Amino acid sequence: MAVYTEVTDDALAEFLELYEIGRLVAFRGIAEGVENSNFSLRTTDGDFILTLYEKRVDPADLPWFLGLMEHLAAKSLPCPLPVRARDGANLNKLAGKIAAITTFLPGIWPRRPAVAHCAPLGEALARLHLAGADYAPTRANALGPEGWRPLFARCAGSADTVQAGLGAALDASLDAILAAWPDNLPRGHIHADLFPDNVFFLDGKISGLIDFYFAATDLYAYDIAVCLNAWCFENDFSFNITKSRALLRGYQSVRPLAEAERATLPVLCQGAAIRFLLTRLYDWINTPDGALVTRKDPLAYWRRLRFHAQARSEGDYGL
Numbered sequence: 001m002a003v004y005t006e007v008t009d010d011a012l013a014e015f016l017e018l019y020e021i022g023r024l025v026a027f028r029g030i031a032e033g034v035e036n037s038n039f040s041l042r043t044t045d046g047d048f049i050l051t052l053y054e055k056r057v058d059p060a061d062l063p064w065f066l067g068l069m070e071h072l073a074a075k076s077l078p079c080p081l082p083v084r085a086r087d088g089a090n091l092n093k094l095a096g097k098i099a100a101i102t103t104f105l106p107g108i109w110p111r112r113p114a115v116a117h118c119a120p121l122g123e124a125l126a127r128l129h130l131a132g133a134d135y136a137p138t139r140a141n142a143l144g145p146e147g148w149r150p151l152f153a154r155c156a157g158s159a160d161t162v163q164a165g166l167g168a169a170l171d172a173s174l175d176a177i178l179a180a181w182p183d184n185l186p187r188g189h190i191h192a193d194l195f196p197d198n199v200f201f202l203d204g205k206i207s208g209l210i211d212f213y214f215a216a217t218d219l220y221a222y223d224i225a226v227c228l229n230a231w232c233f234e235n236d237f238s239f240n241i242t243k244s245r246a247l248l249r250g251y252q253s254v255r256p257l258a259e260a261e262r263a264t265l266p267v268l269c270q271g272a273a274i275r276f277l278l279t280r281l282y283d284w285i286n287t288p289d290g291a292l293v294t295r296k297d298p299l300a301y302w303r304r305l306r307f308h309a310q311a312r313s314e315g316d317y318g319l
């Protein structure tokens with residue numbers, strides 16, 4: 001459930017006056033997502049999404065995210081296009097929060113990711129990387145390697161309440177991953193959270209890439225590692241190398257990987273696994289019982305981390 005902030009009819013009417021998008025026809029909260037409050041908005045001009053930015057998004061970063069989306073959409077990537085108000089602003093205030101309207105994208109996200117989704121996903125990710133290359137402003141990845149130790153420090157004390165011995169195991173894993181982390185790979189703007197619920201499909205083709213609020217300037221291959229974690233494990237935590245091979249082939253059909261990117265896939269995947277493990281662990285510990293939002297299981301990423309830690313080479317990912 002992700003409607004943290006209620007929007008009254010009067011406040012909405014006043015807000016929509018700022019835009020030139022026709023008259024309101026329908027408005028409802030969207031239950032999915034955990035980070036921001038999202039509403040679907042229908043006007044006489046069409047369908048839109050209204051987002052109110054909540055806890056984790058730093059308002060100072062919003063112009064960068066919206067600018068990136070505008071840049072990518074202009075290059076025909078199927079991502080939401082921020083709608084500008086009459087005065088040209090793409091961010092305004094609603095119900096005490098910073099808010100934006102973006103275009104609505106058709107399609108549905110795959111509840112059960114299959115092999116057939118993975119090649120189009122890889123292609124779309126590579127297109128995103130290429131299309132973003134000439135977006136000049138940069139954004140440091142707050143949830144990249146430099147952020148992992150400080151994040152762990154904020155939840156280490158409670159890790160063992162989730163699983164006995166988890167704190168010490170994570171401490172050792174972080175040491176190993178950070179020591180082996182590559183710093184000389186090709187970089188640019190990455191999505192950094194391209195999970196199945198952020199990718200819409202229609203008739204077997206990708207129709208939407210959403211949720212750019214973790215995007216940052218970082219290693220391209222790290223973005224692939226995020227996708228390998230999010231798309232290529234089965235419910236029993238076994239790694240599906242057929243999905244991984246399809247994803248990597250799809251990616252390389254658009255942007256071939258450098259040798260160093262291929263060779264470092266095991267550690268990049270460990271890093272991506274620990275990143276989601278840590279944010280989930282933090283949320284697990286800090287979300288009060290009875291909160292409306294569903295907490296995500298940190299241990300699902302502990303299982304993934306263990307797989308990647310025993311991977312020896314790119315061959316373990318189907319290359």
Ligand SMILES: Nc1ncnc2c1ncn2[C@@H]1O[C@H](COP(=O)(O)OP(=O)(O)OP(=O)(O)O)[C@@H](O)[C@H]1O
Nearest residue numbers: 030032033034035036038049080103104105210211
């Ligand atoms: N541009 C869009 N077009 C169509 N639907 C959208 C769009 N943006 C968001 N949605 C809908 O809103 C839901 C939540 O959006 P989103 O994933 O961005 O929320 P969030 O709280 O920021 O997410 P997350 O928890 O994944 O970080 C999506 O699953 C989708 O149903």
Ligand SMILES: N[C@@H](CCO)C(=O)O
Nearest residue numbers: 034193195276280296
């Ligand atoms: N994709 C993240 C949640 C929000 O970005 C996760 O599954 O932990």
